[in-house]
Amino acid sequence: MASLWHISVLLVLVLLGGSDANPVAPHRSQMDVNHKKPLQTFRPFNIAHRGSNGEIPEETTEAYVRAIEEGADFIETDILASKDGHLICFHDVTLDNTTDIAQRAEFAGRKRTYEVERANMTGWFVVDFTLSELKSLRVKQREDFRDQQYNWKYNIITFDEFILIALYADRVVGIYPEIKDPIFINQHVKWSGGKKFEDKFVETLLKYGYSGEYMSEDWLKQPLFIQCYAPTSLIYISNMTNSPKLFLIDETTVRTQDTNQSYSEITSNGYLKFISKYVIGIGPWKDTVVPPENKHLGPPTDLVARAHALNLQVHPYTFRNENKFLHFNFHQDPYAEYEYWFTEIGVDGLFTDFTGSLHKYQEWTTPYQMKPKNAEALLHQISNMLKDDGY
Ligand SMILES: *[C@@H]1O[C@H](CO)[C@@H](O)[C@H](O)[C@H]1NC(C)=O
Ligand SMILES: *[C@@H]1O[C@H](CO)[C@@H](O)[C@H](O)[C@H]1NC(C)=O
Ligand SMILES: *[C@@H]1O[C@H](CO)[C@@H](O)[C@H](O)[C@H]1NC(C)=O
Numbered sequence: 001m002a003s004l005w006h007i008s009v010l011l012v013l014v015l016l017g018g019s020d021a022n023p024v025a026p027h028r029s030q031m032d033v034n035h036k037k038p039l040q041t042f043r044p045f046n047i048a049h050r051g052s053n054g055e056i057p058e059e060t061t062e063a064y065v066r067a068i069e070e071g072a073d074f075i076e077t078d079i080l081a082s083k084d085g086h087l088i089c090f091h092d093v094t095l096d097n098t099t100d101i102a103q104r105a106e107f108a109g110r111k112r113t114y115e116v117e118r119a120n121m122t123g124w125f126v127v128d129f130t131l132s133e134l135k136s137l138r139v140k141q142r143e144d145f146r147d148q149q150y151n152w153k154y155n156i157i158t159f160d161e162f163i164l165i166a167l168y169a170d171r172v173v174g175i176y177p178e179i180k181d182p183i184f185i186n187q188h189v190k191w192s193g194g195k196k197f198e199d200k201f202v203e204t205l206l207k208y209g210y211s212g213e214y215m216s217e218d219w220l221k222q223p224l225f226i227q228c229y230a231p232t233s234l235i236y237i238s239n240m241t242n243s244p245k246l247f248l249i250d251e252t253t254v255r256t257q258d259t260n261q262s263y264s265e266i267t268s269n270g271y272l273k274f275i276s277k278y279v280i281g282i283g284p285w286k287d288t289v290v291p292p293e294n295k296h297l298g299p300p301t302d303l304v305a306r307a308h309a310l311n312l313q314v315h316p317y318t319f320r321n322e323n324k325f326l327h328f329n330f331h332q333d334p335y336a337e338y339e340y341w342f343t344e345i346g347v348d349g350l351f352t353d354f355t356g357s358l359h360k361y362q363e364w365t366t367p368y369q370m371k372p373k374n375a376e377a378l379l380h381q382i383s384n385m386l387k388d389d390g391y
């Protein structure tokens with residue numbers, strides 16, 4: 001697991017100062033993108049949900065490095081902000097469930113109750129801690145049925161550090177960051193010059209050279225999907241970056257955090273058509289696509305067909321190997337679940353907690369091959385070289 005590349009990524013992050021949120025962007029030649037194995041684009045995307053978080057505590061350098069070693073096309077993260085305005089990779093707005101905050105006596109008085117997405121929540125909130133305080137915490141595995149051996153070993157990383165992990169990978173690896181809880185973050189964190197969370201988010205991506213429409217030359221060098229549950233944030237950033245964006249869709253009972261729209265409103269043909277001006281696809285909770293009945297699959301809804309008819313990609317979440325998450329139809333076989341979603345439902349990518357399993361499934365069923373077009377071009381080049389050499 002400790003490959004040379006793994007060690008060099010960790011070294012780079014240490015050299016960049018760890019807690020500094022403004023490391024120097026790497027020089028393009030350093031990343032040597034032209035000589036890297038390109039992103040595969042011939043089969044659905046393997047999106048490593050919070051890194052390889054089925055194995056290693058979520059959203060840590062180690063979880064992302066592991067996901068890249070296991071074959072992720074994209075590494076996925078949730079972006080939140082510290083009290084002093086630094087962007088970090090962290091899923092919950094509270095620190096309670098995945099850090100050692102409760103054991104840190106000096107922070108005992110920092111517990112608060114805030115309204116988050118129309119519900120009151122009590123805990124230690126990331127927005128009440130500076131980046132250096134957040135960096136002093138240690139993280140743990142969220143699920144008690146997963147490997148606990150990495151607990152308290154790793155720390156929270158910044159958005160900048162996350163991007164560098166992808167840019168320094170030994171092949172082209174895309175990033176898939178979420179603008180997380182933008183209403184809440186903009187209420188609690190203020191930036192100079194009246195900038196908003198979304199401005200800082202896009203600025204960070206632009207600083208590292210992320211730009212370009214889906215499948216453009218620039219995009220293929222540094223692939224990126226921006227995801228968000230709040231449609232107003234996606235619309236707000238639409239004239240700041242042309243990078244592809246995905247509209248996340250929650251459970252059928254959840255209303256949008258910004259526009260307070262219901263599930264049926266945001267998945268209507270009219271709304272999907274409207275949002276398709278801003279996004280390249282949707283990221284639905286998988287049970288809205290195939291609603292389960294007593295832990296068996298029910299009949300699929302028409303959401304995927306209607307999205308595809310509007311040329312929208314569909315990247316459902318979240319796929320997990322453990323039996324407790326697998327519907328009985330899949331007879332405790334996560335490969336059977338992948339097969340169903342690719343062959344019966346026809347999705348364009350999947351968010352998985354176990355990137356390694358999805359990669360193995362895809363390598364068995366749709367292995368990476370040199371495209372015929374590339375092979376032809378290569379033969380052409382070789383025959384020209386031979387001619388030049390006088391053969
Ligand atoms: C949250 O608590 C405050 C103070 O008790 C209350 O005024 C508010 O209505 C509560 N909000 C929700 C969504 O329950
Ligand atoms: C911790 O996780 C539990 C279970 O998911 C959740 O109900 C609770 O709200 C979380 N606590 C905080 C403070 O986020
Ligand atoms: C985006 O559009 C809005 C409204 O149309 C405008 O106020 C804003 O300045 C634009 N931003 C950029 C970066 O072009």
Ligand SMILES: *[C@@H]1O[C@H](CO)[C@@H](O)[C@H](O)[C@H]1NC(C)=O
Binds near residue numbers: 118255
């Ligand atoms: C959101 O919409 C629901 C349904 O129309 C309504 O009951 C609720 O009051 C609305 N909430 C807010 C904060 O506007």
